[in-house]
Amino acid sequence: MAIDPTLSTAALTAAETAINQTLLYDPGTRLALAQLEGQILAIDVSGPALTLYLAFNRDGLQLLGNFEGNVNTRLRGKAFNLAALIRGNNTSLASSGVEVFGSTALLAKLQTIARNIDIDWEEPLIQLFGDLLGHQSAEYIRWRCGYIQARLKTGLRLGSEFLTEENRSLPAHAELEFFYQQVDTLRTSTDRAEAKLQALLARINTPPSNTSQP
Amino acid sequence: MTEKQSIVDKQADHCIDQQQSETHFGFEQVNSSDKAGRVAEVFHSVAAKYDVMNDLMSAGIHRLWKRFTIEKAAVRPGHKVLDIAGGTGDLSFKFSRLVGCEGLVVLSDINDSMLKVGRDRLLDRGVAGNTQYAQLDAQYLPFPDNSFDVITIAFGLRNVTDKNMALCSMLRVLKPGGRLLVLEFSKPSNTLLEKVYDTYSFKALPLIGKLVTGDADSYRYLAESIRMHPDQETLKSMMVDAGFANPEYSNMTGGIVALHSGTKP
Numbered sequence: 001m002a003i004d005p006t007l008s009t010a011a012l013t014a015a016e017t018a019i020n021q022t023l024l025y026d027p028g029t030r031l032a033l034a035q036l037e038g039q040i041l042a043i044d045v046s047g048p049a050l051t052l053y054l055a056f057n058r059d060g061l062q063l064l065g066n067f068e069g070n071v072n073t074r075l076r077g078k079a080f081n082l083a084a085l086i087r088g089n090n091t092s093l094a095s096s097g098v099e100v101f102g103s104t105a106l107l108a109k110l111q112t113i114a115r116n117i118d119i120d121w122e123e124p125l126i127q128l129f130g131d132l133l134g135h136q137s138a139e140y141i142r143w144r145c146g147y148i149q150a151r152l153k154t155g156l157r158l159g160s161e162f163l164t165e166e167n168r169s170l171p172a173h174a175e176l177e178f179f180y181q182q183v184d185t186l187r188t189s190t191d192r193a194e195a196k197l198q199a200l201l202a203r204i205n206t207p208p209s210n211t212s213q214p
Numbered sequence: 215m216t217e218k219q220s221i222v223d224k225q226a227d228h229c230i231d232q233q234q235s236e237t238h239f240g241f242e243q244v245n246s247s248d249k250a251g252r253v254a255e256v257f258h259s260v261a262a263k264y265d266v267m268n269d270l271m272s273a274g275i276h277r278l279w280k281r282f283t284i285e286k287a288a289v290r291p292g293h294k295v296l297d298i299a300g301g302t303g304d305l306s307f308k309f310s311r312l313v314g315c316e317g318l319v320v321l322s323d324i325n326d327s328m329l330k331v332g333r334d335r336l337l338d339r340g341v342a343g344n345t346q347y348a349q350l351d352a353q354y355l356p357f358p359d360n361s362f363d364v365i366t367i368a369f370g371l372r373n374v375t376d377k378n379m380a381l382c383s384m385l386r387v388l389k390p391g392g393r394l395l396v397l398e399f400s401k402p403s404n405t406l407l408e409k410v411y412d413t414y415s416f417k418a419l420p421l422i423g424k425l426v427t428g429d430a431d432s433y434r435y436l437a438e439s440i441r442m443h444p445d446q447e448t449l450k451s452m453m454v455d456a457g458f459a460n461p462e463y464s465n466m467t468g469g470i471v472a473l474h475s476g477t478k479p
Contacts, residue, residue, distance in 0.1 A: 004465070013278065182216070
């Protein structure tokens with residue numbers, strides 16, 4: 001069932017406004033996006049079927065539901081795979097479930113821009129609460145975010161160590177790599193043995209050539 | 215006579231045949247020559263608070279309908295765009311940014327009050343250089359043949375006295391391959407929605423109009439003119455009769471509004 005254009009346009013408008021309002025507090029990212037002006041990234045989402053286009057300009061980002069010009073890069077995949085790609089730090093699209101068509105340079109530039117996003121939350125807080133309270137609120141939020149990030153990182157590391165080292169319920173990364181290497185070696189050896197076997201069978205099945213002279 | 219010339223002549227005959235002596239003004243039958251004057255009175259009355267009323271009546275959704283129209287227009291740098299019944303210039307403002315310095319946008323309206331509001335708004339927003347203003351009747355477009363890449367008419371066609379004649383005139387001034395987009399109120403596809411919409415149009419709209427602009431009659435006309443406007447399929451067939459190729463439409467908000475598009479062959 002097709003989505004009513006009013007709904008899809010409303011969703012895109014809301015997302016675009018939210019992104020561009022946030023980018024107001026990150027002039028570096030806005031400047032970097034402005035350098036991509038004229039380039040278009042298309043995203044074909046399957047399940048639910050949806051195509052959206054990202055255009056870049058001085059004001060930030062433009063999200064479009066319809067576009068008829070030339071597209072520089074097109075990404076195609078399931079919503080889940082695309083979301084995982086955006087959230088992750090993958091440097092390759094291999095086995096990500098996402099196909100890419102056209103120039104990958106735009107994707108690389110966008111990935112760099114996304115990595116360097118640095119939103120200055122202090123400015124909107126100062127506008128809201130005044131210089132003193134705004135600055136202190138921003139300091140507190142920065143400290144709180146840093147604390148949470150550090151705790152999360154430590155928690156993940158400790159959890160991973162417990163599961164792999166103490167409990168032995170999961171293999172360690174190095175063990176997994178070693179296992180994959182062994183599988184690869186076994187596959188190559190099997191391929192080689194199969195090729196040799198085929199060659200032998202071919203030699204056996206070939207009738208001997210008649211070499212007798214009259 | 216070539217086949218193409220024969221088709222063009224038939225379309226011209228169709229356009230001339232369609233001129234009628236009587237037409238509707240809301241639910242009222244009036245002389246064709248009187249309709250433009252009656253519509254003008256309505257828009258002179260509402261021009262000053264047109265944008266506020268649009269936001270109030272549609273809860274701001276008219277901005278989404280217009281944004282979808284702009285996307286579908288696929289205007290590119292260098293294009294020449296004619297915005298008929300452009301009113302307060304919502305579409306022209308976006309088009310002027312899209313066509314760039316080499317392009318041209320003509321904001322037009324039959325009503326000078328609306329056009330003045332639109333022109334002032336665009337100038338106040340710094341739009342100049344690639345935008346012109348014209349007071350004109352959509353039935354008699356004062357431009358040479360094959361002048362524009364895109365023509366839009368948003369919430370204006372239902373006020374035109376002779377819609378067939380206007381469509382023929384738009385076809386004439388479009389370049390071959392050029393595109394016409396008609397954004398207009400239409401017929402809701404769901405009967406329940408239609409009932410709710412009818413109640414809202416005939417009870418709430420005149421009341422809002424009276425409270426905000428002190429003019430209930432203009433908004434009663436709005437509701438009546440919407441009901442008298444051709445539905446989606448009828449307007450599509452009118453575009454075919456006028457000579458447009460690839461006519462299609464997209465329903466928005468359950469068919470309360472439809473965007474029709476067609477291309478000049």
